[in-house]
Amino acid sequence: MTASGTEIFARNVPGSTEILRGSTVALAGCGGLGSNAAVALVRAGVGSLILVDHDVVEASNLNRQHFFQGDIGRGKVDALAGHLRAINPEVRLEPWKLTLTPDDVPRLFARADLLIEAFDRADSKRWLIEAWCRAFPERKVICASGVSGLGKTEPIGVRRAGNIILCGDEASDPSQGLCAARVGIVANMEANLAIEVLVTEKSHGDDQQP
Amino acid sequence: MVTINNRDHVDWREGMTVRELLDKLRYTYVLITVTVNGVLVAEEDYATHLVPDRAEVTVFHLAHGG
Numbered sequence: 110m111t112a113s114g115t116e117i118f119a120r121n122v123p124g125s126t127e128i129l130r131g132s133t134v135a136l137a138g139c140g141g142l143g144s145n146a147a148v149a150l151v152r153a154g155v156g157s158l159i160l161v162d163h164d165v166v167e168a169s170n171l172n173r174q175h176f177f178q179g180d181i182g183r184g185k186v187d188a189l190a191g192h193l194r195a196i197n198p199e200v201r202l203e204p205w206k207l208t209l210t211p212d213d214v215p216r217l218f219a220r221a222d223l224l225i226e227a228f229d230r231a232d233s234k235r236w237l238i239e240a241w242c243r244a245f246p247e248r249k250v251i252c253a254s255g256v257s258g259l260g261k262t263e264p265i266g267v268r269r270a271g272n273i274i275l276c277g278d279e280a281s282d283p284s285q286g287l288c289a290a291r292v293g294i295v296a297n298m299e300a301n302l303a304i305e306v307l308v309t310e311k312s313h314g315d316d317q318q319p
Numbered sequence: 320m321v322t323i324n325n326r327d328h329v330d331w332r333e334g335m336t337v338r339e340l341l342d343k344l345r346y347t348y349v350l351i352t353v354t355v356n357g358v359l360v361a362e363e364d365y366a367t368h369l370v371p372d373r374a375e376v377t378v379f380h381l382a383h384g385g
Contacts, residue, residue: 141385173385231350231381235362238352242359255382268324270377271357279380292385 114199118154125304126154128311133157134303135221137209137237139185140164141287142253143227144175145296146303151193153304157201158193159221160186163208173289211240218245223306225299226252229283238273246272251302253277256295258285265294267302274302323376331372338365340376350381 118126132155136143139162147158166180166188180188186204193200205217214237218224224241228234234252241250255278264278276298321329321340329343337353337360353360354377360368370376 138384227384229384231383234381234384235350235352239359239361243361246358252379252381253384254380256385257383268377268379270354270375270379271359273352273354273359273377273379275352275379277382277384280382283383287385295385 111198114154114197117197121154122308124312125308128308129154129304130156132307132311133159133221134307135159135161135218135224136227137161137224138227138229139189140170140227140229141173141289141292142256142296142299143225144185144189145173145293146225146227146300147189147193148175148196149297149300150303151196151200153300154197155200155304155307157203159203159205159218160189161205161207161209161213161217162186162189163206173287173292209237211236214240215244221245221248222310223248223303224250225303226250227296227299242272248272249274249306251276251299251306253295253299255279255281256292257281257283257287258291259288261291262294265291265298267298274306276302320372321370321374321376324378325375331370331374335370336366337368337370337376340370341365341378344378346378348380352379352381353377354379 134155139160162185164185166176166183184206186206190202190204249272252275258281267276277295321331355374
């Protein structure tokens with residue numbers, strides 16, 4: 110038996126379901142941040158996701174990324190698309206297995222309402238933020254910076270400037286190792302911020318405020 | 320006066336660029352992203368982008384993801 114969207118989202122925040130169903134979120138990176146953020150977005154009812162990642166699932170990803178034993182060796186975007194459809198078969202997905210470059214940003218993300226930056230490397234984050242702001246200066250980008258190590262929940266925060274929203278501790282280094290709980294906190298913060306932005310920006314009546 | 324990250328303050332001068340401001344702040348992080356009054360300034364423009372008086376500047380530190 111397959112549950113319909115009406116059944117899946119029966120406990121959603123009132124007024125959010127229709128807005129989220131009509132929204133498109135782009136995710137650049139489908140690893141620890143992107144895979145977990147994507148799951149949260151689909152469970153919330155976001156109707157359309159653009160997924161970009163060049164990588165394949167490895168055993169060492171399973172300590173924090175939303176993949177399973179049977180995914181090892183598969184492309185991350187294809188494996189993740191299957192898991193997302195297992196939650197909501199009605200979700201519209203655009204999986205791109207490629208190495209994203211700045212030149213791809215205007216074309217691949219043209220119909221996205223906002224971008225979740227979910228890259229591993231700090232230097233890649235910078236060019237992605239710059240390319241997004243150049244292509245879509247009126248749309249928000251939600252970024253993550255610093256998710257490594259254990260515990261240290263208090264330093265994880267959110268800062269905003271213009272259309273850039275950044276969450277994480279802005280300091281930790283991957284040499285500290287990565288833990289599902291801490292990566293998941295930041296991934297879910299990114300998803301939560303995306304949902305807030307979508308519902309707030311697309312609401313037209315007080316009864317639809319989040 | 321220029322405000323950085325809603326916290327620090329630096330005296331403004333005519334012709335101040337983002338690069339000059341960052342040098343003055345002595346940020347140790349190599350990878351940062353900067354906005355001036357909410358607008359992103361690309362790294363290639365740091366040396367030429369002028370910071371207006373009473374600007375609100377945000378400096379994000381970019382660390383690795385997961």
